[in-house]
Amino acid sequence: MYTQALDSAGSAAPQGEADEDGRLERFQARIDRDEKIEPKDWMPEDYRQTLIRQIAQHAHSEIVGMLPEGNWITRAPSLRRKVVLIAKVQDEGGHGMYLYSAAETLGVSRTTLIEQLLSGRAKYSSIFNYPTLTWADIGAIGWLVDGAAIMNQIPLCRCSYGPYARAMVRICKEESFHQRQGYELMLALARGSAAQRAMAQDALNRWWWPSLMMFGPSDAHSVHTAQSMRWKIKRFSNDELRQKFISVTVPQAQYLGLTVPDPELRWDEAAQHYRAGPINWSEFHAVLKGDGPCNRERLAARREAHEAGRWVREAAAAYAEKHGAGAVPARSG
Amino acid sequence: MSMAIAAERPQATAEERCEYTLRLADTSLVAGQRLAEWLGHGPALEEDLALGNIALDLIGQARLLLALAGRIEGRGRDEDALAFWRDAAQFRNVSLAEQPNGDFGHTIVRQCLLDAWQLETYASLAGSADTELADIAKKAAKECRYHWRYSAGWLVRLGDGTEESHRRVSEAVQDLWRFTDELLTPDALDARMAECGIAPPAAAVRERWEQRVAAALREAKLPCPVHQHYPWHGKRGVHTEALGHLLATLQHLPRAHPGVSW
Numbered sequence A: 001m002y003t004q005a006l007d008s009a010g011s012a013a014p015q016g017e018a019d020e021d022g023r024l025e026r027f028q029a030r031i032d033r034d035e036k037i038e039p040k041d042w043m044p045e046d047y048r049q050t051l052i053r054q055i056a057q058h059a060h061s062e063i064v065g066m067l068p069e070g071n072w073i074t075r076a077p078s079l080r081r082k083v084v085l086i087a088k089v090q091d092e093g094g095h096g097m098y099l100y101s102a103a104e105t106l107g108v109s110r111t112t113l114i115e116q117l118l119s120g121r122a123k124y125s126s127i128f129n130y131p132t133l134t135w136a137d138i139g140a141i142g143w144l145v146d147g148a149a150i151m152n153q154i155p156l157c158r159c160s161y162g163p164y165a166r167a168m169v170r171i172c173k174e175e176s177f178h179q180r181q182g183y184e185l186m187l188a189l190a191r192g193s194a195a196q197r198a199m200a201q202d203a204l205n206r207w208w209w210p211s212l213m214m215f216g217p218s219d220a221h222s223v224h225t226a227q228s229m230r231w232k233i234k235r236f237s238n239d240e241l242r243q244k245f246i247s248v249t250v251p252q253a254q255y256l257g258l259t260v261p262d263p264e265l266r267w268d269e270a271a272q273h274y275r276a277g278p279i280n281w282s283e284f285h286a287v288l289k290g291d292g293p294c295n296r297e298r299l300a301a302r303r304e305a306h307e308a309g310r311w312v313r314e315a316a317a318a319y320a321e322k323h324g325a326g327a328v329p330a331r332s333g
Numbered sequence B: 001m002s003m004a005i006a007a008e009r010p011q012a013t014a015e016e017r018c019e020y021t022l023r024l025a026d027t028s029l030v031a032g033q034r035l036a037e038w039l040g041h042g043p044a045l046e047e048d049l050a051l052g053n054i055a056l057d058l059i060g061q062a063r064l065l066l067a068l069a070g071r072i073e074g075r076g077r078d079e080d081a082l083a084f085w086r087d088a089a090q091f092r093n094v095s096l097a098e099q100p101n102g103d104f105g106h107t108i109v110r111q112c113l114l115d116a117w118q119l120e121t122y123a124s125l126a127g128s129a130d131t132e133l134a135d136i137a138k139k140a141a142k143e144c145r146y147h148w149r150y151s152a153g154w155l156v157r158l159g160d161g162t163e164e165s166h167r168r169v170s171e172a173v174q175d176l177w178r179f180t181d182e183l184l185t186p187d188a189l190d191a192r193m194a195e196c197g198i199a200p201p202a203a204a205v206r207e208r209w210e211q212r213v214a215a216a217l218r219e220a221k222l223p224c225p226v227h228q229h230y231p232w233h234g235k236r237g238v239h240t241e242a243l244g245h246l247l248a249t250l251q252h253l254p255r256a257h258p259g260v261s262w
């Protein structure tokens, strides 16, 4: 998922803080009663750090995710599509902002988090390291990537940490809108000319497997699942969510008249859903490590924007210094 | 603005009205396309979102105006036919709108000069004898008031920020000032539209534009450049080199697949 790197970062959280006065026990009891944990409440340091990492990875994914789709804004093939795409990319920026704010309630600043992203220390979802080569990729991203994001994020609306759960409620509404728009774009291509159908099929071919990888490593290789489940930061395992996605998405591909690029895809009669063939995990780990098709380009673009904007941010700070913080220039009209 | 009594007023031809509407439509479209280039690359997340909002407003204005121009023309061209299937020489946007983004300061200066013009033009057009145009202008004027607040706010912060920011925006003002002549000097069509009660008199827009821009420059501690005559007239289809590249990007996909829908 957007936070898939958590499960394979290999940094097992230090366990077993001494629980002298029973705080840990009371904390866990609150979670078990489905109470929300709020910023001012006491929380174990591991809980705080896990949440910071998860929310930050999610936020970074939203911000880096603006790039592959932004790549087609100037080339959208109709004015309606252009407006929809600009609004979508803007929504993703907005998601990044709410998530950075949610992370700030845990005592880490947006500036620090952004520095971690730019230095390459922080992770973001592997999916955004794939290129958008044709217009159909914009449809495929909305349909598959936003679709996969929803699968993971709906349960996060019930996450134990209040500010994160509330941010997710708002974000999920917009993601499901994006998913529908993406599918509608694919449908227009699938019902279009032979060249448009070929474009749609090619996009599905390239985005299918990376979308399945968004859910993170298989449960057998996932490090943090058990603790995160106990804390209700996570409610379903990676494989459960991945299967849910496959079950919903394969029939959607069939409705489009497109072929899922998996020769081993088969109907499981007993389970009443489709099962996918084996995932190429070495590709997943390579992309996560920085060796995907666009890792360098994505980080370079973020760094360039940050560097090119430095003088602007400095000017705003200098102006605020001279005229009082929060000063708004008094222009006419 | 109060328009003359309809009975005594000369009537603009459909061709004239279409041409004038395209000037407004193309200016919004081209400026919106330019601003949309910033998404994901702005100096801060807030600026990405704000520039995206302004781009959305501008392209929204363009869609309404292009559709109106198509109806006036009466040859069955819709917003997309007009946006994607005309060549540069058929575009009627003012040349300022097509100028490349440059750095953030350059974009802000371009927007400031343009926002002030769009704001005053649309505010006056709200009283146009062309009621369809008037309805679009009412909404557009509100949007442009917000755009102006944003761009003028940044002009002041950058002009009165650091030494570097001051230097960068003052260079941008020097660079772009020559394109303001086209905004403020009416040609035969502008004059004809004013006579027909469709467009505001150019002198009124000029005066309000000059006051607005001068006040912002003063607050930004930037000198007001002297008037420069510039012979380029995008509104008559004579564009700078920048427009061809912008349109190549904007138009290539539908032109590669004629006759399909998206």
Ligand SMILES: [Fe+2]
Pocket: A062, A091, A092, A095, A171, A175
């Ligand atoms: Fe998002």
Ligand SMILES: [Fe+2]
Pocket: A092, A146, A174, A175, A178
């Ligand atoms: Fe989304």
